[in-house]
Amino acid sequence: MSEIIRTSGFFGVVISLAAYFIGMYVKKRLGKGFLNPLLIAAVLVIAVLLIFRIDYSAYMASAGYLSWLLTPATVCLAVPLYSQLQALKKNIRAILIASAAGVLTSLLSILLLALLFGLGHADYVTLLPKSVTTAIGLGISEELGGYPSITAAVIILTGIMGNVSGELVCRLFRITHPVAKGLAMGTASHAIGTAKALEWGELEGAMSSLAIVISGLLTVVGASLFAMMI
Amino acid sequence: MRYLRQLCIILAITCAAELLHHFIPLPVPASIYGLVLMFCLLLAGVIKPAQVKETADLLIEIMPVMFIPAAAGLAESWSVLQPILVPALIAVLAVTVLVIAATGLTAQAFTGKEEKGDE
Structure with missing residues (x-):
């Protein structure tokens, strides 16, 4: 089975897309916030791979084309950012301070967790960059002596968590300002959270994209400093 | 074209x-x-x-x-994640909520002030 699929240039793409459309359908029918199409699609794809005993690498042979689009798509986030230039200029102080507050909260919480669970240096720095975009996080984890593969898993789970829970958390803490909602999503859960912020509106999406960049760069510096503590 | x-x-x-x-x-x-x-x-x-x-x-x-291919890849990383599963789960679940709240509330405090300043 794996062999046939490995030679197919389309199988992985087709089951990924089909799983996503099923996910959108389920969300539309049931309307629950935690039923996120991305989450449903991931679970469905994993189920299909397990049931038909397909290797992940065979699936990736064609599904990899979807990931390939991620870099140019991230570059494109500059376009809504540019069209929101006025809002960006107007809120520049809030943007910088809020991203810094978010990054600091993330790093401090991980430090506390590590102390609480008695984690060693390697496990600690593996978790440190969990809120930033995958590629930055992997770089930090590797640089500081962590396990990049675990970092990748934690980062993706964090993104899904932010995407799924963002709406509820914002409502719970009465975060209603579109700028604040966008910044919160991008700082806490990078591009996967930004996908959700874009659903809310262009301003939210632009703020979230901006937060990915700012919090990513702040984390590069912040994580190196925090890494010295354990 | x-x-x-x-x-x-x-x-x-x-x-x-x-x-x-x-x-x-x-x-x-x-x-x-x-x-x-x-x-x-x-x-x-x-x-x-x-x-x-x-x-x-x-x-x-x-x-x-x-993001679907990477998310589906989580099944592959299960074995490496297991040793630090509990702190990792807390990091994913609780810390993410904390960061959303901290960032959002800070931003809201400052955007509010700036808007008042404009009036």
Whole structure:
């Protein structure tokens, strides 16, 4: 089975897309916030791979084309950012301070967790960059002596968590300002959270994209400093 | 042809970003250099929004789909995740909520003040 699929240039793409459309359908029918199409699609794809005993690498042979689009798509986030230039200029102080507050909260919480669970240096720095975009996080984890593969898993789970829970958390803490909602999503859960912020509106999406960049760069510096503590 | 021309511009910037990533020794991915580069080119007026708009909108709209392969790959990382499962889960579940709240509330405090200042 794996062999046939490995030679197919389309199988992985087709089951990924089909799983996503099923996910959108389920969300539309049931309307629950935690039923996120991305989450449903991931679970469905994993189920299909397990049931038909397909290797992940065979699936990736064609599904990899979807990931390939991620870099140019991230570059494109500059376009809504540019069209929101006025809002960006107007809120520049809030943007910088809020991203810094978010990054600091993330790093401090991980430090506390590590102390609480008695984690060693390697496990600690593996978790440190969990809120930033995958590629930055992997770089930090590797640089500081962590396990990049675990970092990748934690980062993706964090993104899904932010995407799924963002709406509820914002409502719970009465975060209603579109700028604040966008910044919160991008700082806490990078591009996967930004996908959700874009659903809310262009301003939210632009703020979230901006937060990915700012919090990513702040984390590069912040994580190196925090890494010295354990 | 318009979409193709727009795609060509976007991919050209992505290529330039890969070069930057290659030559600057920081753990910053090509995608982030590309985002900043595209933003600067738009600011400088070298690229007009109309020259990339439709294709950019399309790529952004279908972005969630691009995360499915990586998310499905989580089943593969299960064994490496297991030893630090509990702190990792707390980091994912609780810390993410904390960061959303901290960022959002801080931003809201400052945007509120600035708006009042404008009045």
